[in-house]
Amino acid sequence: MIRILKSINRSKCQQRNNVLFTDDSIDELIEEIRKEQELEIVKLNIKPSGHYGYDEQYIFINGELFMRMTIIDNKNNLVINNELIHKYDFNQDTIQDFLERSLKDLEVTSITTDGNNSYPCIIEVLGAIHHRCVFHIMKNLMDDIKKDIRTLENRIEYINSKKEENKARLE
Template identity: 40%
Template sequence: MTIIYAHTRLIINDQIIRKEEFTKETIKKYFKESFKGLKLNTIITDGYSAYPEIIEEIGAKHHSCTFHIMQRLMTPLQKHINKLNRSIKSLEEQIEKTTEKIEQLKNKMPLKKGRAKKTDKKRIKNQNQRKNLKLKNDKNKFKLKQIKNEVKEYIEYKEKISQIFKSKSIKTAMNRFYKLNEKFDEMPEIIQDFMRKLSKKLEITLNHTQNRKIPSTNNLAELIFRVTFPGKIKRIFRTYKGAKRQIRLNNLNWTKRNVLGEK
């Protein structure tokens, strides 16, 4: 866990906590030790469920990172959009193949004016094949249009939700939320589920629209993780002591470059 002061980029505390020890009590103890003697205003978190109660207990305002909020929307949404995109690709391939078959049948037996004679069974068969293939294509094109419109609708909803968090004032943010929420019954299930959850946490996600000094995200902390202890480094350490030593060294380099301005 890492606590960083957003305005100075100074690391207040940094500690490796084993997964099995990452409990509410451990977090509470870590927070109290880290913030001892400090005047607290707002603590930005990734939205982990244990944080709100702990932060309220230590007397600070809680702000939930808007990037992580959007990520919780995007994970199931992108999964669904990817599924729809696979359907789009499949339908487009089917339409292309069917169109090629129709062209092959046309080239094999070009159309003639008037109806085919009843005795011309080959021509009648050819015409029926083309007719059936065209019907198949028309159905697939209709499905394709529907699915593309569905993807477009999801992307539009995502953008409207994103605009809530990008608002310059709390009034604009709330207006955008309520205007969107008026169409709740018309929303796809994935968007409904997100809006339902967001409505319960709306207050702690919009602090940055009331106070411009509060960052909307905890991206700075995420950046520190990538700089001081990236995944490629995590995997090479065999001991807790070695990992801790490397983090301490990287934190020192971070402070020199980002706090003291040294190169």
């Protein structure tokens, strides 16, 4: 049950900030918000685009690592589904199950992901086109370039040190 602290001469915003939640009330509130959002989506006649984005986020809760899996409609910027699971339960089968459940009864044309090697197989099973996120493509390219630059810088440093050694020997 949600309890609201009553106060004198406080704004509605301040009063809203004083809502105390129990474990059950958080679930009730989330469900209420979800229903309101679904009604608004229907009211605004927003249809799924068929183009989705999937990613995970690492979250620590009480020192335990969890994964937040999220699928978003790329065109409408709507969260289709997200789920929090323990890191130990996170694997390729979990991802595939999450995507299948999340996209059930929706038209799926494409799914955009980062560069994880397991995604192409999963997305092929779903019958969609796999796109890699441009940000991750650029990041991976830059990581490779940075490695090459470091290698060249180390080589130049080594050559310069040998040059100094040889110069000292010649003198």
